[in-house]
Amino acid sequence: MRFVIVGTGGTGGCLGGYLALAGNDVTFIARGRHLMAIQEKGLTIRTGHRGDIHLADTKACTMEAYQGTPDVLFVCVKYYGLSDAIAFAKRVADRYTLVIPILNVYGTGEVMQQELPEITCLDGCIYVMAQVEAPGIIAQPQKILRVFYGFRPGQDRHLADKAHALEKILKEAGISCQFTEQIRRDALQKFAFVSPLGATGLYYNATSEAFQHAGPEREMFVGMIREVIAIGAAMGITFETDLVETGLKLIDAFKPGLRTSMQRDVLAGGASEFEGLVNRVVALGEMYRVPTPLYETVREWGVAHHVQ
Structure with a gap:
């Protein structure tokens, strides 16, 4: 699967970093000095449980520069950046793309779905304690990294097989996860x-x-x-x-x-x-x-x- 991580802060950096470390095709969307550092030196995750993880050959670009159609689009921006993420998803996603918002705010998937009626927007959440320590460096002091995602009641499930397959990929990357029927x-x-x-x-x-x-x-x-x-x-x-x-x-x-x-x-x-x-x-x-x-x-x- 082709993954795109919108927002390479603590959440997106850890989620995408572990996926990339496991050999998955991951593109990080970032900006500014953080993006420049990732492009020049790669992405580093400084963990408190397994030392430094350094991803030298990291694919990263701005929203404007990205060209392609991902299989899975993880939205890991702050809530106030959601409108930009919606505009990006509208441009790059299609009916075969799973859009999974991993935000702190409850009900974000439904908010996105209203703006993207032709795209499958699930709901999701993550337990992680991490932040950008310096450009190109994510600090993950706590081991916890746990993801939940799923369809809302009554939602079109034509991408259910892809959602099930994603669960296995995340687990193989060392990410505790659950494709849940009780996402609300x-x-x-x-x-x-x-x-x-x-x-x-x-x-x-x-x-x-x-x-x-x-x-x-x-x-x-x-x-x-x-x-x-x-x-x-x-x-x-x-x-x-x-x-x-x-x-x-x-x-x-x-x-x-x-x-x-x-x-x-x-x-x-x-x-x-x-x-x-x-x-x-x-x-x-x-x-x-x-x-x-x-x-x-x-x-x-x-x-x-x-x-x-």
């Missing part, structure tokens, strides 16, 4: 971790160790998970695991000093995923008549501090 549940379960973590970390300007003991950060984190669980229940989604317990187990395993991507973006003074990770939850709460007081607190804080 699985994606919301992941969202119930990354959204509370990002929102709480931003609100308190907290790093990972602040969540690992009793205190306001851990309390708000747990409370926000419960608000997302309540929204899921109103949507008819039943979770098979205790999301609070799962979330605490995940955060307790983090190394100290880690910040979420939304925190880093806000601290850098640029655009962030606040709209998708905070405001979207408030909107879903209003839609399903579920109270979200903690999210509303963070939303109001964001307005007061002009967070984009």
